[in-house]
Amino acid sequence: MKTASDTGETIASPAPEVISRRRHYGAFYGLDPLPQAFGLVVGNCQAESLRIVLDGPERPTLRVPPVHEMTVEDAELLHGLVAGAEFVVAQPIRDDYRGLPLGTRQLGESARRGIPVITVPSVRFAGLHPFQVAMRVPGVDEDPPIVAYHDVRTLSVAAGLPVADRLDAEGVRRIAEASVAELRRREDSIDVPVSDLLQPVAEGLMRTVNHPGNDLFLPLAARVLDKLGGGDPTDPGRPLLAAVQAPLEAWVVDAWQLDTERRAHWIVGGEPVDPDEVRDAHREWYARHPQFVTGAAERLGDLLAVWRAA
Structure with a gap:
């Protein structure tokens, strides 16, 4: 089998930002070990903040990329992780979002039978920023x-x-x-x-009009935890x-x-x-x-x- 050195071809190294991104989502990409009995929170940038306040020693969660940044590879990895998750919390995502099987219903089909798949809204509120x-x-x-x-x-x-x-x-x-x-x-x-x-x-x-703060994430997390059987949200400090x-x-x-x-x-x-x-x-x-x-x-x-x- 010919290698790149045999043919004189140059294999480009991943860009630094790609390496940094994969490191940031290390467990998602298999660079770090998966926590035991983990949960997933899927959606846009609000999903990661909700994950932070849901995460705790008794309910570890896995950091995943926001769906609007996901690639074909990411979608495949996500479905595999959903199949092993203990719970999934997701914002409402339409089927075949951006041409990928990232819809909330589609992800739910990959979850094990009996595993809770809980939907939460994507919040927009203009009361503080009506302009x-x-x-x-x-x-x-x-x-x-x-x-x-x-x-x-x-x-x-x-x-x-x-x-x-x-x-x-x-x-x-x-x-x-x-x-x-x-x-x-x-x-x-x-x-x-x-x-x-x-x-x-x-x-x-x-x-901002579409970025909630702690005063919303903490009580929202408490409601999600009630659905999951109880527990207190984690104040990120x-x-x-x-x-x-x-x-x-x-x-x-x-x-x-x-x-x-x-x-x-x-x-x-x-x-x-x-x-x-x-x-x-x-x-x-x-x-x-x-x-x-x-x-x-x-x-x-x-x-x-x-x-x-x-």
Whole structure:
């Protein structure tokens, strides 16, 4: 058998980021031994934070990549691990997600008979950030620079639909209620509800419109553990999903009568980022992506109507 040295071919080494990723998910890729009687938490970035607070000496869990990053190899590995898991907690994922058999139903078919497969929602709540959306528009695959979030005030100007720079308390509550109503609608087919945990509104509930904080993950984990037979969630002793934190603007704090510090700036990677810097970068990005502006304005009609009425 000829080797690479026989033929003069060069076999490329894996890129450093690939090596780092596989090391990060060591047990998933077989680089580290599997814990005994492990559980799995499957979904987007929220799933990993939920896994952290579910994990404990008596219920070890396995870190797995978020489904939106999974490859064909990853999907095969995941199904094999599901077959050996003691429990699976999953966000609702449609069949053949991104062309791979990663649907919650599909994963459940790989689980052993009698093993609990518990569904939890993917949480979005705009009560603390009623100016913010996280979305994609068909045909535009990239995210805006600095932060992958859109401020409806900046977006509406790009669309030629200027809005107010802030809402009154009624407007803030209308947007919060709309996001809770959507979450309740999706909870009809989910095992563990979460929408009631969004009241009363508190700073620690959400870092951004789609990144919950510890104040939500800990009670959600307690509910999941009740389904699994009991136990207490594990406090990680650090803020979860805190790499990007949106501004907590004064008018929002006032609307909810929160006893917390107002913050006009973003926090990205632990460093403050001026909102003007984000706004200017996003204006340039919108100018280069008019298709996104048009598509987003159409999809955000109800939200923009609240802002235009302010």
